[in-house]
Amino acid sequence: xxxxxxxxxxxxxxxxxxxxxxxxxxxxxxxxxxxxxxxxxxxxxxxxxxxxxxxxxxxxxxxxxxxxxxxxxxxxxxxxxxxxxxxxxxxxxxxxxxxxxxxxxxxxxxxxxxxxxxxxxxxxxxxxxxxxxxxxxxxxxxxxxxxxxxxxxxxxxxxxxxxxxxxxxxxxxxxxxxxxxxx
Numbered sequence: 001x002x003x004x005x006x007x008x009x010x011x012x013x014x015x016x017x018x019x020x021x022x023x024x025x026x027x028x029x030x031x032x033x034x035x036x037x038x039x040x041x042x043x044x045x046x047x048x049x050x051x052x053x054x055x056x057x058x059x060x061x062x063x064x065x066x067x068x069x070x071x072x073x074x075x076x077x078x079x080x081x082x083x084x085x086x087x088x089x090x091x092x093x094x095x096x097x098x099x100x101x102x103x104x105x106x107x108x109x110x111x112x113x114x115x116x117x118x119x120x121x122x123x124x125x126x127x128x129x130x131x132x133x134x135x136x137x138x139x140x141x142x143x144x145x146x147x148x149x150x151x152x153x154x155x156x157x158x159x160x161x162x163x164x165x166x167x168x169x170x171x172x173x174x175x176x177x178x179x180x181x182x183x
Contacts, residue, residue, distance in 0.1 A: 028121040034074055034146040035128035036062075037109065040138025041100055047138050050096050054131060055141055057092040058085055063151050071127075074146035078129055079106060089131060100134030114142070117149045 036058065040051035061084050068074035082104065089102045106129050113123045121144070129145065143150030177183065 028116070028119045028144065030121075030124050030126045032071060032147070033121070033126065033144045034071060034078065035111065035126050035142050036145045036150060037111075037128045037130045037140060037142045039130070039132045039136045039140040041098070041134030041136065042138045044138075047098075047133070050093065050098050051133060051138065051141060053096055054089050054092050054102070054133060057088040058129075058131065059150060061085055061088045062145065062148075066145075066148065066151060068146060068148075071146055075106075075127065078145070082106070085129070085131075093133070098134070102134075103132045103136075105130045105132070111142070116142075116144055 036055075038051055038055045038058070041047040061081065062078075065081055065084065066074070066077055068077045086102075086104055089104065093100070093102060107127070108125045109128050109130055111121065111123065111126050111128075114121050128142075145151065
């Protein structure tokens with residue numbers, strides 16, 4: 001039984017390696033996506049916390065209302081939701097005692113090379129909903145709103161993100177391997 005388990009484990013690890021390598025080699029393009037870009041007022045702990053709360057408010061609003069099936073439709077929907085986004089951001093700033101406002105702009109902006117959800121988005125100009133909080137002098141957070149990578153969630157569990165904005169993934173195969181081999 002042990003040799004079969006070893007073979008199955010090795011095959012699973014090889015398959016995961018191939019899938020991870022293929023996923024990391026994929027490249028996103030400016031023509032296919034729309035980004036969300038939230039820039040904090042400053043790098044203070046308070047302003048960085050507010051930035052993440054604003055991000056959560058925008059994503060919650062988008063999850064409720066966003067149904068686009070292509071980029072053009074996504075852009076039109078985001079433009080229509082502008083008032084909802086603005087109200088949500090203003091409410092979040094007020095609830096968190098922020099003494100500054102926000103500027104929401106939909107346009108084309110320069111972005112550096114970044115990897116998101118296993119896909120490289122090369123430096124260049126991308127369409128984005130940019131939210132500048134206060135002076136906009138702090139670290140930023142971004143994701144891909146269309147295709148809706150940062151809107152992914154299940155009924156029981158919202159999507160979780162790492163500090164750098166990348167999507168956290170869970171693997172039942174890896175969890176099984178860790179359990180079996182005590183890793």
